[in-house]
Amino acid sequence: xxxxxxxxxxxxxxxxxxVILRCVPISNHLYFYWYRQILGQKVEFLVxxxxxxISEKSEIFDDQFSVERPDGSNFTLKIRSTKLExxxxxxxxxxxxxxxxxxxxxxxxxxxxxxx
Amino acid sequence: xxxxKQNSPSLSVxxxxxxxxxxxxxxxxxxxxxxxxxxxxxxxxxxISISSIKDKNEDGRFTVFLNKSAKHLSLHIVPxxxxxxxxxxxxxxxxxxxxxxxxxxxxxxxxxxxx
Numbered sequence: 743x744x745x746x747x748x749x750x751x752x753x754x755x756x757x758x759x760x761v762i763l764r765c766v767p768i769s770n771h772l773y774f775y776w777y778r779q780i781l782g783q784k785v786e787f788l789v790x791x792x793x794x795x796i797s798e799k800s801e802i803f804d805d806q807f808s809v810e811r812p813d814g815s816n817f818t819l820k821i822r823s824t825k826l827e828x829x830x831x832x833x834x835x836x837x838x839x840x841x842x843x844x845x846x847x848x849x850x851x852x853x854x855x856x857x858x
Numbered sequence: 859x860x861x862x863k864q865n866s867p868s869l870s871v872x873x874x875x876x877x878x879x880x881x882x883x884x885x886x887x888x889x890x891x892x893x894x895x896x897x898x899x900x901x902x903x904x905x906i907s908i909s910s911i912k913d914k915n916e917d918g919r920f921t922v923f924l925n926k927s928a929k930h931l932s933l934h935i936v937p938x939x940x941x942x943x944x945x946x947x948x949x950x951x952x953x954x955x956x957x958x959x960x961x962x963x964x965x966x967x968x969x970x971x972x973x
Contacts (some may be wrong), residue, residue: 746901748948775960783945784862785902785963792955797956833901846892847961 744768748774748834748850755824758848763853765834770845774817775835775847776809785833791817803843831855862884862950864964865889872972874907878936879967881948892961893933895944900940906933927957938971945969 747766755761757813766823767774776788789799791809806828808820817836821828863882871877883891889910894902908915908922908931912948915922916967921934935942 748901751899777961777963783948784965785961787960787962790956790960791961798960835901842866845907846894846902849901849903851899851901 744775744848746834746836746848746850748832748853750853751851752854753856755855757826757857758823761821761824762857763774763834763855765817765819766815766849767817767834768835768848769795769815771836771838771848773797773837774809774811775837776819777835777849778830778834779833779852780827780830788819788832824855826857829855829857860905861949862964866967868968868970871905871973874937876897877933877938877942877947877969877971879933879935879946879969880928881931881933881964882929883931883950885950885952886926888950888952888962891922891924891931892949892951893920894947894949894963895942895972896947896966898956905946907951921936925930935969938963938969940971940973943969943971944952 749764774791779785781808787800789803790797806822810818831852834850837847861884890893893905895905896902897922906917906920906922924931945966947966
């Protein structure tokens, strides 16, 4: 079964450092998403991406965050200057172009980011 | 802004019995509701969904009920199995201004099925 792959599974970084979280969506999917879950809290929408541009972003997704699809397969989330409160599980997801609300995205297994 | 709420953080059920997980929402504009299941160290996995125009959807052991007037939905698992032990997230689907969908998740309910 096709999978969304995320690397690394766990990243520890110093406060103020830049991190890049990587995702390989399912190959025929065209919509990409990042969500995050702070420990013990709900899964929160960060950003959606289609046709090489951001289509929607939440208030969490401020200027510290950026997304990119540098080639035909990877989808990255960059945090420029990490803060302690960025520590969370970050999930990448993808969906086919015609998918609509009835169908779930396919999520990756997540990257646990720990900012120290 | 808790548009989707799961008020029970945990639930324990005996194997073979029914598990009922509950979810409440506040926004009447949500058009689909979904349940996701999450095992430790894995991403959420889509389980079942229901359109806002229906009141029940069934898939094998899983049934989702929607009560629009009460803004409440529930997931029934019958019979419950030990492999069902996971965190279950309720999510509501909202169309964004760009025509994509984003999900608004509840905080999850940890289900433990006891053998």
